[in-house]
Amino acid sequence: MKPGKNDNLKLLQVVIIGGGFGGLHAAKGLRNSPFLVTLIDKRNFHLFQPLLYQVATGELSPGDIASPLRAVFHRYKNIRVIMAEVVDIDARNRKVILKDGEVDYDFLVVSAGSGHYYFGNEKWAGIAPGLKTIEDAISIRHRVLQAFEAAERETDPQKKQELLTFVIVGAGPTGVEIAGAIAELARTTLEDDFRNIDPADSEIILVEAGDRILSTFPPGLSNKAQKSLTRLGVRLMTGSRITDIARNTVNIDLNHQPMVIKTRTILWCAGVKASTLGEVMARGCGAPLDKQGRVVVQPDLSIPGYPDIFVIGDLANFSHQGEKPLPGVATVAMQQGQYVARLLKKRFKGKKTFPFHYHHKGELAVIGRNSAVAHIKGFRFSGILAWFIWALVHIRFLIEFDNKILVLTQWAWNYFTRKRGARLITGEDSL
């Protein structure tokens, strides 16, 4: 490739925005490469999001599923980490504008992810938290445990029932996982912990607008997951659209019948929306956005007219010819990050490059101890076999990622003792 306007003494700069799965793997792919890499993130750590629900239910501590970005890259002198917030991209001058500074780039990889989306009812956010960050998880843990504590001391049976009712909105993998985990917390872990309530009396309600849970899985697996959840004591309400959320109340349209659930704990796992950096790129570079605010990318993940800007992960809308866009999952982001790193190295050496191609690894959702559903290369698994696949896949990622052998120890410990080591109510958040 041609060094362009850079003089020969200056290294080419790759700036990566976001230290999630996409950004992390792009940076890893460029370690010890001839590029000078700058990884920018608001946080100082990478989060292993697939296990975040276990922090929310007190099985794991935040430190178990997060790795400091500096620790990940400290050995690679061509990679530096900046903890900062990106506010704009100046594509003309090839600069990333930070809240408090700016960084030049020759190539830009935007992997800024997504946040919660309340379908235009953003005021619900304060009442029904989603699960994207460590703070979200601690806040959910706080709410759930605090609800049991308050129920133990409540004398009004009506209010007690409200406290012991948990509503989870959205039955994708996260909603299913957290509903299953709360059910197990109530039925198993907290058994015998209270004197005035039986946590097993709690009602865990999973509300889904579609006609089945885990809609991206084959219907047979949705069915099996539904049965597993019901066995755990989760009440499923499919075909149920949320019409309003207020403190202590969820209003639902259940096949055109209005319905009201009284509850103190509402968790939001329904909608995601791409990072606002999508809009920034639409404004600055005319990048095309889809309805969810994702950038519709070229076959090489760049944005039209800007071969030096790549968008990957949840923020990108990429489709193989004639297919629907890839989902916002970790494996897509990881493969896209690896692809961009390879592409840049090939371009540098003047080698031929190929369009991105996603290797579908399958889908997994865990429902509780010993139960999961998996759809892998056309094969369908459920029950304990799927659970073992789920555990193996996560163990492999964790070890590959940061030697997080301790998490495995913690899991094994929790698994055999049915203890939850991190069942702490901390922080200022109140019910």
Place this chain on the structure above:
Amino acid sequence: MKPGKNDNLKLLQVVIIGGGFGGLHAAKGLRNSPFLVTLIDKRNFHLFQPLLYQVATGELSPGDIASPLRAVFHRYKNIRVIMAEVVDIDARNRKVILKDGEVDYDFLVVSAGSGHYYFGNEKWAGIAPGLKTIEDAISIRHRVLQAFEAAERETDPQKKQELLTFVIVGAGPTGVEIAGAIAELARTTLEDDFRNIDPADSEIILVEAGDRILSTFPPGLSNKAQKSLTRLGVRLMTGSRITDIARNTVNIDLNHQPMVIKTRTILWCAGVKASTLGEVMARGCGAPLDKQGRVVVQPDLSIPGYPDIFVIGDLANFSHQGEKPLPGVATVAMQQGQYVARLLKKRFKGKKTFPFHYHHKGELAVIGRNSAVAHIKGFRFSGILAWFIWALVHIRFLIEFDNKILVLTQWAWNYFTRKRGARLITGEDSL
């Protein structure tokens, strides 16, 4: 003992305020006893405070050193746990008044502990946090790590130096431990993590009003600890009295010479003050208080005129004949909790009781990897031998307490890899 005004069908109620070392051991001592025990705490967990400094420096996660109180007692049906805040004690009617309710007692054990004390300058609290709670530890971790992050991006050398200056006020065991831990974080753990700063350039200053650190230890051990700290790169300023703390500035009177240190991180390990429940008991039962607000207790740890109210732990001022009061350390609180439980069971059986006697187990302070000082039954240890004693003592307590074998695994892991698994900047707290 006589059941008094209780009818024979009603169980005698023991109410314990506080789930720290004192309250926990009092409750444990009464498990499966003929008493109905109510343990009241604001938090839902017991905190293993001797390791809190490791949460502050990112070696351990909060869950590693905390155990849910309900989990500790769930098997003992005569013990119930209430998560509530005590606001008053009605000794005449034998009631504990909660913020939202009340609890009757026949015997009351007050083990409400202590908080930070800024010697009348309580406005310093916002600038110089102490280390008593999980939130304190997370806030300190946040400040320390954020200071390195900000220094990495700071271009003004003066401001950079301020960011890399850490002032710890008070050289008791906590101050020494945290100074040592920050020094190791800077010199070892964060080595190679940054590109624009060398964390080893940071200045860690331990300020002490007295003429030596660890003043409760024999002078020879203070001396050894001083040498170890200096070797770790901690600057010691003994004979230095804090005259003012403002954002970014500490004013010190160093042997009548005024001195100013510019810093962004100030940690307070200097003063503790007994819980306000001391004042409550002074008002309500005429309990005598000492200067630090502690209740001066009888030889059986009860308060004068109220043989049914016991005060233990940091909130109690107990002295053996002619000696100075026992220090506010975990072993004192534990032994006092155990003593009160035994006393109540003896009284119930009509057996003879004896005054409390503290079995001095010794003092320990850890200075870093492989270094500590220990003063045990007249023997003095320092260096790696003392460190092994420190490790063994804590391992024994942790295992006895909650089978926290995972913490040991985490320790071993951190020890051999020099990693810090929980080096996360979380929460809303900002520098």
